[in-house]
Amino acid sequence: MFEKYLQQIGLSEKEAEIYVALLQYDNASVTDLAKKTRVNRTTIYPVLETLAKKGLVSEIQIDTKTHFQAEPPERLETFIERQKVVLDENSKRLKDIIPQLKSIQRESGQKPVVKYFEGREGIISSVEEFYSTTEKQGEFAYLIYPKDLIEEIFSKEETGKYRGQRLTKKIKSKVLYTYSKGDLSSTEDGERKKLTANCISVHSILTTTPEGQK
Numbered sequence: 001m002f003e004k005y006l007q008q009i010g011l012s013e014k015e016a017e018i019y020v021a022l023l024q025y026d027n028a029s030v031t032d033l034a035k036k037t038r039v040n041r042t043t044i045y046p047v048l049e050t051l052a053k054k055g056l057v058s059e060i061q062i063d064t065k066t067h068f069q070a071e072p073p074e075r076l077e078t079f080i081e082r083q084k085v086v087l088d089e090n091s092k093r094l095k096d097i098i099p100q101l102k103s104i105q106r107e108s109g110q111k112p113v114v115k116y117f118e119g120r121e122g123i124i125s126s127v128e129e130f131y132s133t134t135e136k137q138g139e140f141a142y143l144i145y146p147k148d149l150i151e152e153i154f155s156k157e158e159t160g161k162y163r164g165q166r167l168t169k170k171i172k173s174k175v176l177y178t179y180s181k182g183d184l185s186s187t188e189d190g191e192r193k194k195l196t197a198n199c200i201s202v203h204s205i206l207t208t209t210p211e212g213q214k
Contacts, residue, residue: 009076010083011054014039014047019056022070027060029067047198054079133164141171147179 006016021036022028031047034041048068051057055078058069130141150159154178166173166189173190184192 006076009080012047012050014043015051018044018047019051019070022057022068022091023073023090024072027062027067027069031064033068074208085109124158127162127165129167131171140172141166141173142175143173144176147177147184149182 002020003013003016006019007013011019017037018033021033024036025032028036030041030044033039033044039043048059049059052059055075056071059069060067060069081159084125113144117123117125173192175184175192176195177184177192178195183194198205
């Protein structure tokens with residue numbers, strides 16, 4: 001139980017095992033720890049070294065022999081605080097790193113990705129992901145959907161919300177659709193073409209390409 005918690009806060013499996021075993025001694029040699037934990041002696045040395053760097057183990061000399069002591073469990077609070085500081089620093093750095101990584105991704109060329117979303121929530125997830133990850137303005141969104149089912153499943157507020165997101169990013173649409181109640185006219189922000197047969201499902205197909213490029 002203790003070992004699992006220690007792993008959750010940042011210790012490795014063997015670090016947690018050695019630390020808990022060491023708490024049961026006033027001090028212990030590597031031989032003592034090997035017998036207690038059944039961890040190989042050669043493995044214990046580097047584990048003790050990393051525990052010492054984390055401030056959880058100290059080294060003492062007894063009769064010219066090296067023994068080790070576990071620091072009090074209260075030291076775990078200090079260890080966690082250090083982890084939080086490191087996470088905060090990494091979080092701040094990440095804001096600078098992400099644009100650099102995206103730049104590398106663009107330079108190497110993006111590979112096509114196909115994802116499958118199912119059901120009402122799946123469609124919402126696909127649309128939200130699409131508009132949140134599309135960065136360039138002046139791109140086209142290619143969509144295929146049955147208008148009747150869209151009206152049945154989604155409210156006008158919902159469809160208006162996602163249309164607003166598309167317009168905010170200045171993404172024009174090219175749509176193939178079916179609709180039993182009439183025709184949908186094209187607008188400045190979207191071209192619409194009606195299919196005569198009700199041959200498509202409620203799933204939308206979302207792709208983009210820069211404006212003017214086919």
